[in-house]
Amino acid sequence: MEWLWESYRISSQLYAEIKPGQVIDEVYYQKYMPVIRQRIDRAGIRLAGELNRLFNNEPVPAVKFAAPIQSAVPGESVKLENLKNYIGKTVSVQGKVYSVKDIGSMVLANMGAAYPNQLLTLAFKGDTKALAGTLEGKTVSISGQVIDYKGKPEIIVTSAEQVKVQ
Template identity: 60%
Template sequence: MKKYLFIVLALSGAVGLISWGFKGHRAVATIAQRHLTSNTAYVVSAYLGGQPMDAVSTWADENRDPKTAAWHYINLPLGLNREQFVKTVQESEGTVYTAILKMEATLKDPAASVAQKNEALKYLIHFVGDAHQPMHVSRKEDKGGNTIQLRLNGKGTNLHSLWDSKLIDQEGLSQDDMVRTYDKATPAEIKKWQNDSPMEWLWESYQVTSELYANAKPGQTIDDAYYQKYIPVIRKRVDQAGIRLAGELNKLFNNANAPARSDKADKSNMLKNNATKGIAVGPVDINDVAKYIGKTIYVTAKAYSAKDIGSMVLVNLGAAYPDQLLTLALKGDAKALGAQLEGKMITVSGEVIDFKGKPEIIVTKPEQITVK
């Protein structure tokens, strides 16, 4: 099977096309998570079965199907102007561009099942990252730069691998440090980037690729000057991917309802996570809640303030706004509890999500909260 997969990928020009590597894709997803609206974060988590976005960001590479191998990139000749580029992309089939449109269509489709939307969401998280890796918008004849051999730190590599992960590895940052360093977009940049279409994302990658091909010399040694010139480009492309992924998801889910998840399914998922990922259910100290993003916990703390904003009641735990340590977003049947909690010690259970850099739990069932 492995031999067959290699042959299929080689023939399609996709050898080694795993964009941004493990750290890069996870950084894209984590940046996106930080820019989701509260409701979007809740709906995304529900469709992913409680898994955080970064955990599924490499699923499309790890579960590569020969039938979808070409969905990760697009082959284009060099020298196209903007009009020629758009025409060529629109006329191409089975590419990262058409895959993104297909996944978004599935996520919008009310007739699509939860399982179909789970898969489409995992693909979309990955493909938005792929679209921003310049070497995924490149030439077929060199397999996206895979056959252009280079040297880095005294070892052989290639142009594609260099941009997948080698330059990121050279930087030496952890995933958390990458996110803190890369996620620097201004409000104006965020607004502009999220208004750009997937065609614009690819055009940007194509422009970078054109420069890389023009300057690439087979056998050349990648020196510090090259690194210093292009690491800012990588930082920007990863940040743009995360910001734009958040923008697409907010458009899809900001006003959407989460799929129903049975108590049995929730419990099964929690136990599975606990067994495989060492997730602490609780009790969790209120000061440590931010460490449990993407995990289901229970925590006891004082409710300092509550505010009804129409669609939900926001309750601040651990301190009053804006210094709260945890925000509860009470929705649905749980919304009526909001007026009863202020000034009381409560225990709440639920999945911790990241909302604009602060931990939050969406509470939809009254039984998730116990008043002490």
């Protein structure tokens, strides 16, 4: 389910940039070639793990992946209130973390206000989940790509380098 969710989030973001009737040109294709290569790499690693598990009857080991493309790249510094205007862009934003909730596959942190009035949700995945639990009540700077999740801005945090505690 986590792999499915990961693919869904990425494809939703890519499709959101295409207008009905728009022709996908070489510029668009080249822009997302690194994402395509990353997805193929992950699929290969995961398939190998599943095959090893099937043929050796052993659990699939956890695989640590590098941060997604653009995730730790500092972007344009924007105000928390304006994030909905930066969907699909890599930004840096600062704000207070009001609440944190562990939902198993990820830890969600709400900036700007507590849920459901948050201005930004941070989705901490992988090794960064433990970091999320230390942020409640603190002011932090986050760098990452803004995506839309059910009409609200969200940044997926997969590297501690994306987070700076003030």
